[in-house]
Amino acid sequence: MNITIVTNILPWPLTSGGAQAQFNIINALRKSHKFTLIFTQDGRNTVKAMNELREIWPEVDIIPFMYWRQLCYPQFFKDKVERALKLKFIPENVRFQVERTLKPYGVYFSNDFVRFLKKHIVSSKADLVEVNFFPCLPTARFMSLPVKKVFVHHELRYIRNERLLKNFKLTDKEKEQQERVKQEEIANLNCYDAVITLTDTDAGILKQTGIDVPLYVSPAAVNAEVLPYSPWNGKIVFVGGFGHIPNQEGMEWFVENVADKLTCNYKSIDIVGLGWPSSFDDNDRRIHRLGFVEKLADAVKGSIMIVPILTGSGMRMKILESAAMSVPFVTTSVGVEGLDFKNNESCLLADNAGLFAASIDRLANDPNLYKQLAEGASKVFGSLYSVEALSLKRENVYKQICQPKE
Numbered sequence: 401m402n403i404t405i406v407t408n409i410l411p412w413p414l415t416s417g418g419a420q421a422q423f424n425i426i427n428a429l430r431k432s433h434k435f436t437l438i439f440t441q442d443g444r445n446t447v448k449a450m451n452e453l454r455e456i457w458p459e460v461d462i463i464p465f466m467y468w469r470q471l472c473y474p475q476f477f478k479d480k481v482e483r484a485l486k487l488k489f490i491p492e493n494v495r496f497q498v499e500r501t502l503k504p505y506g507v508y509f510s511n512d513f514v515r516f517l518k519k520h521i522v523s524s525k526a527d528l529v530e531v532n533f534f535p536c537l538p539t540a541r542f543m544s545l546p547v548k549k550v551f552v553h554h555e556l557r558y559i560r561n562e563r564l565l566k567n568f569k570l571t572d573k574e575k576e577q578q579e580r581v582k583q584e585e586i587a588n589l590n591c592y593d594a595v596i597t598l599t600d601t602d603a604g605i606l607k608q609t610g611i612d613v614p615l616y617v618s619p620a621a622v623n624a625e626v627l628p629y630s631p632w633n634g635k636i637v638f639v640g641g642f643g644h645i646p647n648q649e650g651m652e653w654f655v656e657n658v659a660d661k662l663t664c665n666y667k668s669i670d671i672v673g674l675g676w677p678s679s680f681d682d683n684d685r686r687i688h689r690l691g692f693v694e695k696l697a698d699a700v701k702g703s704i705m706i707v708p709i710l711t712g713s714g715m716r717m718k719i720l721e722s723a724a725m726s727v728p729f730v731t732t733s734v735g736v737e738g739l740d741f742k743n744n745e746s747c748l749l750a751d752n753a754g755l756f757a758a759s760i761d762r763l764a765n766d767p768n769l770y771k772q773l774a775e776g777a778s779k780v781f782g783s784l785y786s787v788e789a790l791s792l793k794r795e796n797v798y799k800q801i802c803q804p805k806e
Contacts, residue, residue, distance in 0.1 A: 401433045401527045402525050402527045404437075405426070405437045406530070406531045407422060408507050408532075408536055410449055410464075411453070412453040414623065415641065415673075415674055415692055416644070417644075417717030417718065418554060421598075421717065423623070424621035424787050425790070425794050428787055429794070430457060435457075435460045438463045438465065438521075439462075440467075470513070473508055473510040476508040479505065494568065498568055498574050501561055501565055504535065509538055509539075518543065521543065527547065528801065529547055529549045530550050530552060531550070532551075533552075534555065539551075541591050550593060550596060550801055552596045552598075552618075553589070553596065554598060555712055555713050556585075556605060556714070558578075558581065559712075560645075561581065564645065565578065589611050590613055593614075593801060594613055594615070594801045595615050596617070598617070599619065600738060601713075618793050618794045620715060620717060620790070621786070622721050624697070624720065625697045626782070627697060627701055627726050628726055629775055629778070630726070632702060632703070632704060632764060632767070635667055635669075636669045636703060636760060638654070638672065639696070639700065639705070639721065640673045642675030646709050649710055649711060650709045651671065651680065654706065655682070655687065657753035658760075664761045665764070666764065668687070670703075671688070672692075672693055673692065674691060674692050676691075696721065703727055704764065705727045705730070707719055707722075707732070708731070709732055709735035712734065716731070716735055720781060723746070723777035723785070724778070724785075726774045727777075728748070728769075728774045729777065730749075746773060746779070
């Protein structure tokens with residue numbers, strides 16, 4: 401099968417859950433299917449990273465829509481400059497925070513980009529075009545080609561918007577914009593031949609919302625090292641980039657509301673991931689930014705993983721990473737949403753600051769509970785979320801979508 405992927409995230413290096421989600425499926429299936437990867441280049445998708453990925457995947461055609469071509473589109477250039485200025489001078493402005501949530505940003509479907517897509521989809525002789533991530537969602541509206549089109553919905557944007565904005569007092573205009581963005585998302589999804597969600601929860605939400613194309617559930621896979629249980633080493637760890645708003649929001653909540661409630665004797669609270677500002681460093685409370693680490697296991701093994709996610713949808717790759725490495729985790733109901741980890745069996749759930757701190761203290765002070773949850777999470781990962789199991793599931797979904805109707 402010839403499969404063409406359209407994405408705004410180059411799946412290398414593996415510095416985000418989105419990159420891992422794409423990398424692991426393609427990597428597992430590239431020997432049995434022909435893949436073409438079309439991506440919009442930006443400051444993160446560097447030529448160096450692209451060339452490294454080409455060495456790893458010599459049989460995959462990797463085709464960038466170069467950044468300079470996007471800058472030639474006036475609206476893209478204008479919005480980018482305007483957003484950069486607002487981020488520099490008014491990052492905490494409430495109206496700007498609402499705008500960042502509701503305004504689609506990142507991929508602009510200029511005539512040049514649409515022609516580029518059509519040209520390379522046709523030349524790839526695609527049997528299936530798979531589009532990834534919300535910024536690329538409108539692709540199907542512009543692709544009047546006789547080929548099956550599927551959208552992989554890593555995160556339901558309108559659900560994320562509702563959760564992010566629930567504590568904001570929106571103006572009437574902002575409420576109208578929020579509803580418009582939601583209806584556009586639904587309309588765009590219905591332009592595809594099928595939609596893949598990462599969890600049953602998201603699929604159920606879409607069914608109730610008015611999606612009338614076939615829905616398939618195919619979780620994303622992580623390539624974390626599978627490790628045996630190790631006793632707690634005194635560290636508390638968060639994994640995730642600052643650029644993903646639910647990560648930022650969650651860690652701000654943790655630092656402001658949870659950290660001071662901890663009573664256990666921890667060595668450090670380490671933040672692993674790109675982009676975190678220096679304001680998150682706090683020597684008094686032993687909070688430290690580690691940035692990107694080459695080997696995640698070195699930073700995470702033997703720790704307590706925290707996943708203080710309050711908003712968003714989709715699935716938390718960091719939870720699968722934690723489970724693969726036999727690291728027990730504390731999260732929220734939103735954090736574990738759509739995943740088969742159970743409270744007090746394979747994780748601890750806490751939806752308020754006091755309970756979140758108390759859950760960390762329980763793990764730190766009870767070695768038996770720590771081991772029980774670590775091994776419970778590892779067992780769930782091995783049975784349901786290994787790369788082998790999830791890539792086979794995705795391959796079966798591809799076959800179902802492409803099989804001729806009787």
